[in-house]
Amino acid sequence: MGRARAQGRFTSRTTTFFFAAFHVGAIVALFYFTWSALAVAVITYILAINVGIGMGYHRLLTHRGYKVPKWLEYTIAVCATLALEGGPIFWVATHRVHHQNSDHPGDPHTPREGTWWAHAGWILSGKAMHSETAILSRYAPDLAKDRFYVLLSKYHWIPLTTLGAVLLAIGGLPWLLWGIFLRVTLGLHATWLVNSATHLWGSRRFETRDDSRNNWWVALLTGGEGWHNNHHAHPVSARHGLAWYEVDPNYYGIWVLKTLGLAKQVKIAQFDPNDPKPAGA
Ligand SMILES: [Zn+2]
Numbered sequence: 001m002g003r004a005r006a007q008g009r010f011t012s013r014t015t016t017f018f019f020a021a022f023h024v025g026a027i028v029a030l031f032y033f034t035w036s037a038l039a040v041a042v043i044t045y046i047l048a049i050n051v052g053i054g055m056g057y058h059r060l061l062t063h064r065g066y067k068v069p070k071w072l073e074y075t076i077a078v079c080a081t082l083a084l085e086g087g088p089i090f091w092v093a094t095h096r097v098h099h100q101n102s103d104h105p106g107d108p109h110t111p112r113e114g115t116w117w118a119h120a121g122w123i124l125s126g127k128a129m130h131s132e133t134a135i136l137s138r139y140a141p142d143l144a145k146d147r148f149y150v151l152l153s154k155y156h157w158i159p160l161t162t163l164g165a166v167l168l169a170i171g172g173l174p175w176l177l178w179g180i181f182l183r184v185t186l187g188l189h190a191t192w193l194v195n196s197a198t199h200l201w202g203s204r205r206f207e208t209r210d211d212s213r214n215n216w217w218v219a220l221l222t223g224g225e226g227w228h229n230n231h232h233a234h235p236v237s238a239r240h241g242l243a244w245y246e247v248d249p250n251y252y253g254i255w256v257l258k259t260l261g262l263a264k265q266v267k268i269a270q271f272d273p274n275d276p277k278p279a280g281a
């Protein structure tokens with residue numbers, strides 16, 4: 001994987017076309033503002049980016065930082081597909097490769113190969129990875145043997161398309177533009193900033209072997225995913241904000257699930273604040 005591999009194929013015209021269309025839709029949305037459309041955008045953003053990507057694809061499925069009943073795990077994974085970041089097998093495998101090779105050869109999206117590359121370039125030209133099921137499955141064998149995740153990976157666009165049709169039917173064009181086009185576009189950039197900005201700008205609590213940083217404004221946009229140096233140092237920890245001032249809404253969501261008796265075996269990073277060391281060091 002990495003840049004050479006992705007670019008050895010072709011630039012994905014389909015991916016580029018869809019992302020361009022979503023950006024146009026996002027701009028058009030600004031001319032269709034209503035308060036209810038804004039509320040729809042906020043609710044669907046929280047469901048897709050916080051519950052789906054942050055709590056789900058990332059902390060639950062990639063790193064297994066906590067456990068929930070299967071029905072809830074599947075529901076959270078469906079929420080994640082609403083972010084238009086691909087199916088669970090693609091997302092989880094790519095992210096595990098990122099942790100294995102962070103900012104070294106083989107990292108699918110390191111800013112050492114360019115800021116734009118790390119932000120969006122890797123996904124626009126990396127279409128080949130979506131279909132390389134054999135390679136992806138090697139990094140996500142736990143998901144690849146689960147029929148639900150195989151199906152969801154293949155048809156990951158169906159929940160978002162269905163939601164779009166429902167929003168259009170109930171709230172007309174403003175709900176469709178705000179709940180899908182603008183919301184998805186903002187969510188994509190927020191997630192991509194974790195790959196670009198938090199490997200470039202921010203502070204480092206832990207001396208990790210990568211360039212990861214704790215970036216407060218990316219943390220605000222993503223619900224806590226911006227505490228990325230903490231995360232690279234303690235990848236399995238379900239909690240990324242490790243100081244009281246490091247707000248981590250995605251962890252608060254996991255805490256609520258735990259309080260309700262739904263989340264079990266929630267893993268929290270243990271370290272000495274006076275001598276912070278990465279896990280295993
Ligand atoms: Zn990273």
Ligand SMILES: [Zn+2]
Nearest residue numbers: 095099231235
């Ligand atoms: Zn991670």
